[in-house]
Amino acid sequence: MDVEDYDISKLTSKFKIEAIREVLKLHFVDSKTRITEDVLQLVAEVIRIITTEATLRASRQASIEGLVEVQILHVEKILPQLMLDFI
C-alpha cells in the first residue's frame, strides 16, 4: 500500500471507547448530557479517520519532498487545510 491507495479497512488499531466516553464527558458543559454506546462508536470512528487522514497527508507531503521520514514541518504544512476541509 502507498499513500494514494490507502485502504482504511486494513487498519486494525482503534481508540478505546471508554477513553472517548470520558473525554467527551470531561468537555460537556451540561452534566445532564448523555451519549449512547452506538453513537460513541460513531464518534470513535470519526476520530480514528481524522488521525489516519492527518498521518496520510503528512506522509504525502514528506514523499512529495522526496523523503521517507515524516517530520514535524510536514504536519505543519498540511494542518491548515486539514482543519478547513476535514471536519
Next chain:
Amino acid sequence: MEGLSHEEKLRLSVLRDVSKICQEVGGQIKMELEKDVINLIGELIWKKMRVISQDLEHFAKHAKRTTINAEDVKLLTRRNPSLRATVCEMADKAAKKKRQGKEKATEELS
C-alpha cells in the same frame, strides 16, 4: 501514572491510541514517523475532541434533547461528504442490527 489528574491520564490514553494508529499507518505505507510528528497529531486530536464534544452537546441541545444521537454526529461531519457517508453507513448498520435483535426477542416471546 500516580499523581496525575484525571484529565492528564485521559490525555496520555488518547496519545497512546493515536500513536498506535499512526505507527500502524506508517508501517503499512512504509513511511517513518518522527516522534514529534506523533505527539503533534496526538495534541491535535486531543484539542479536536474538545471541539467535537462541545459541538455534539450543542447540536443535541438545539434539538431539545439531552442525549446525543447519530443525527448529531452526521451534522458534525456535514462539511465532508465522504466522511458523512461513512458515518451514515455505520449508523444504518447499527440501527439495523438493533432492529433485528428486537425482532428476534419478540419472536422468542411469541
